[in-house]
Amino acid sequence: MIVIVREGVAPDKLDELCGYLRSQNVEPHVVVGEKRTVVGLIGDTTCIDVHRLESMDQVASVRRVSEPFKKAGRQFHPDDTVVEAGGAVFGGGHFGVMAGPCAVESEEQCMAVAAAVKKAGATVFRGGAFKPRTSPYAFQGMGEEGLAILSKVKREFGMPVVSEVMDARDLPLFDDVDILQVGARNMQNYSLLKELGKTDKPILLKRGLAATIEELLMAAEYIMAGGNERVMLCERGTRSYDTRTRNAFDVSAIPVLRGLTHLPIIADPSHATGRARLVPPAAYAAVAAGADGLEVEVHCDPAHAASDGVQALLPAQFDEMMRRASLVRAAVADPLAVL
Template structure:
């Protein structure tokens, strides 16, 4: 950590500041320029609050040199993390396809979708029971009943379940769910993250719409610091000025996250674009970039979906994407 002082500071105050750093266990190296004194702090700065130091009256700016996350950091954990989900692996050499409707709508619907995606080769079933909707007047999901229907679909097909949690008060309801998803809007719902840290369940953590990669890793760190190492990260598009797609897919985040962290990374082309024909090319790109999986919206009848039908694939379109995945995954060294 580098602390840049304001020009011509009072020497007494410099000494006091230095003393306070030493009392926190840091050693200090000085660099004095014409106009500027710089203090380099040596030690573990991951627990230091930059803003507290910046508030000192003689400090101009503080710059962090090393990353503020530890548990999620590849530097301290070079091997890829592989997560076991009901006997299937996510991460390492696996390419995981998670598919299903935006919302669970009925028993017939979710079982029908589960069977279709299984037949095409998907390994996990996703479906929303609790739905985060911008409008209070929009369909909010079947809630607890939706979870039950997902478990019926699991019983019928053997596919493990991935579904979103919207409140820590619901954690008990998710006891039989295989992977708990934290949505983009809750990426910094820290109370929820803390609670999930006390669980051992795999957590699929989606990047917030306008959150940096570092912030995503800090949110993973919340879960891991609580004792749960089973975190899967998900890139799902960021908010920019561009309007031709729903969001701007940050595909380059896939190799960058894998460079900085050992956690598995999946990509969601459906939410990232909102456009069905983009799912296949973006899935190919995600594979080429080293993603550990994709998450795709599939619906039995997209035109009649209760939510987000516009971005869902029908069964035929999904089967075609799966053909592409089956052909391409091996050449990236991934097994389905």
């Protein structure tokens, strides 16, 4: 950590600052430049209160040198984390695809979609039972009944299932769900994250609508600090000023995350783009950029989907997407070895 000292601070005030820093168990190292003086801190700075430091009279600004995320960071955990859930494996060279409808609508719907996506190679079945909808008047999901349908799919097809949990009080209902999804709108619902830290299930943590990469990693840190280290991060596009796209799907975030964290990185091209026509190119791009997995919405009858039908792929489109995505993955395999 580096403390940049205000101009014109008197020597005794600088000594006072150094005394405070020593009281925090770090050793200040003063560097007097021609125009600015800076103080480098040697020791464990995780206990330093940056805000308090910044509000001191002597201090112009404070800059961190090491990262605020510990358990999620690659610095102390250089090897990739591999997350396994009901046979599906993500990270550390393993690739998986979660596919299914946006919302669970009926047993028939789910069975039909599950048969199609399993055949095409999906490794996890997705389906929302509790739906976070922008409008209180929109379909809010089938709830517990939807989770029961997911259990049937799981047994029928031998596929693990992933579903979104919106409220810590609902957790007992998710016993049979293999991967718990945290939606973008709840990425900083710290009460929920803390509860998920106490569970032993893999978490699929979606990046908030306009969350920074650091905030995403700090949200993962909340879960991991609670004891659950099986977290997967999910890029799903971020807020953009452009009205011709639904979100900005910044694929450069994937290799940036790869450098910062050991956790698996999943991409959701369906929510990223919001239009079926755009889903396959976005999926290929995510895989090309190094994603460890995809989450894709598939529906047998998108025109009659209860939510987000406009972005669902038909089974035939999904099948095509899977085949091409596999070729793209082969093309970029092991990219870090050379570069």
